[in-house]
Amino acid sequence: xxxxxxxxxxxxxxxxxxxxxxxxxxxxxxxxxxxxxxxxxxxxxxxxxxxxxxxxxxxxxxxxxxxxxxxxxxxxxxxxxxxxxxxxxxxxxxxxxxxxxxxxxxxxxxxxxxxxxxxxxxxxxxxxxxxxxxxxxxxxxxxxxxxxxxxxxxxxxxxxxxxxxxxxxxxxxxxxxxxxxxxxxxxxxxxxxxxxxxxxxxxxxxxxxxxxxxxxxxxxxxxxxxxxxxxxxxxxxxxxxxxxxxxxxxxxxxxxxxxxxxxxxxxxxxxxxxxxxxxxxxxxxxxxxxxxxxxxxxxxxxxxxxxxxxxxxxxxxxxxxxxxxxxxxxxxxxxxxxxxxxxxxxxxxxxxxxxxxxxxxxxxxxxxxxxxxxxxxxx
Ligand code: IPM
Ligand code: MG
Numbered sequence: 232x233x234x235x236x237x238x239x240x241x242x243x244x245x246x247x248x249x250x251x252x253x254x255x256x257x258x259x260x261x262x263x264x265x266x267x268x269x270x271x272x273x274x275x276x277x278x279x280x281x282x283x284x285x286x287x288x289x290x291x292x293x294x295x296x297x298x299x300x301x302x303x304x305x306x307x308x309x310x311x312x313x314x315x316x317x318x319x320x321x322x323x324x325x326x327x328x329x330x331x332x333x334x335x336x337x338x339x340x341x342x343x344x345x346x347x348x349x350x351x352x353x354x355x356x357x358x359x360x361x362x363x364x365x366x367x368x369x370x371x372x373x374x375x376x377x378x379x380x381x382x383x384x385x386x387x388x389x390x391x392x393x394x395x396x397x398x399x400x401x402x403x404x405x406x407x408x409x410x411x412x413x414x415x416x417x418x419x420x421x422x423x424x425x426x427x428x429x430x431x432x433x434x435x436x437x438x439x440x441x442x443x444x445x446x447x448x449x450x451x452x453x454x455x456x457x458x459x460x461x462x463x464x465x466x467x468x469x470x471x472x473x474x475x476x477x478x479x480x481x482x483x484x485x486x487x488x489x490x491x492x493x494x495x496x497x498x499x500x501x502x503x504x505x506x507x508x509x510x511x512x513x514x515x516x517x518x519x520x521x522x523x524x525x526x527x528x529x530x531x532x533x534x535x536x537x538x539x540x541x542x543x544x545x546x547x548x549x550x551x552x553x554x555x556x557x558x559x560x561x562x563x564x565x566x567x568x569x570x571x572x573x574x575x576x577x578x579x580x581x582x583x584x585x586x587x588x589x590x591x592x593x594x595x596x597x598x599x600x601x602x603x604x605x606x607x608x609x610x
Pocket of ligand 1: 328
């Protein structure tokens with residue numbers, strides 16, 4: 232067999248803010264898996280954001296667009312920050328993250344929320360609340376109010392301005408993301424909670440009806456519940472361990488996933504995967520990114536937590552490369568680095584030593600070496 236055809240193409244795009252710093256550590260991890268575990272992938276690094284804009288006039292230069300286009304998986308850092316005001320809105324829109332998600336039809340955004348017991352002391356919620364938290368939010372990512380038309384800001388005859396957007400969902404938009412949720416639930420604890428605002432919004436009435444219909448037709452073995460979004464926000468803080476898979480629309484998922492980040496202990500720890508449709512070759516384009524965003528206040532200081540980005544690589548190993556053992560190995564390495572006290576500033580208990588971004592990368596790589604050696608000994 233031609234080995235080239237087995238090569239998975241990965242585009243690595245650090246972007247803006249703390250994106251390049253954390254992505255550099257994720258890239259070291261990627262290189263480790265290529266060198267030590269023969270994971271069949273080719274990496275292509277590309278720039279995004281203010282730096283290429285100043286050089287080329289484009290936030291998404293042609294080389295980057297090409298790298299992302301040909302990639303099976305994109306490892307994305309972050310976008311945004313105050314200096315991006317220098318980029319005129321039209322140029323920013325031309326290569327925006329929302330535009331990219333839409334261009335590649337990355338409709339299913341998976342955000343796992345897992346509380347690590349080692350971080351109980353630095354977490355904002357009580358240890359008893361965090362006990363056993365392990366769920367995944369699936370956020371619909373390419374429709375809903377973030378993309379709905381009409382939208383705009385208009386001048387009214389009486390001199391006031393009016394801003395407006397459109398929340399909307401079609402049958403197929405709801406069903407395909409609900410399908411992702413049911414299929415994922417079958418590989419976990421077999422529970423789906425669908426979140427909407429069907430007591431007020433027609434778009435949510437349709438959402439709920441379509442989720443129920445799909446469930447009856449194909450997934451009646453999965454336990455399905457429904458929750459209004461305001462209640463869901465409260466339940467995530469009150470008893471996050473009750474959830475397994477939560478599926479919801481674009482704006483609700485955006486808000487609830489930040490809220491749920493606190494039920495994991497830290498926003499800096501959270502990975503995500505955004506998946507497109509499965510093509511005729513069985514491939515599924517995917518973008519992997521930490522949930523934390525660009526964090527401009529700490530950008531360039533070398534203190535950001537790279538674990539959200541590194542754990543996104545574990546999701547990539549599992550979902551794009553189909554290498555569950557390697558994904559487990561990486562997640563175990565992160566857990567053991569944390570268990571031995573490795574902490575960046577955002578997850579440090581008072582008085583704990585604070586590692587730099589690169590030192591946290593070192594800690595994970597050391598833990599990987601040890602885990603791989605233990606594995607060999609066992610074999
Ligand atoms: C996220 C972010 C983005 C979103 C922003 C940066 C546009 O908040 O990925 O959750 O709203 O989708
Ligand atoms: Mg968000």
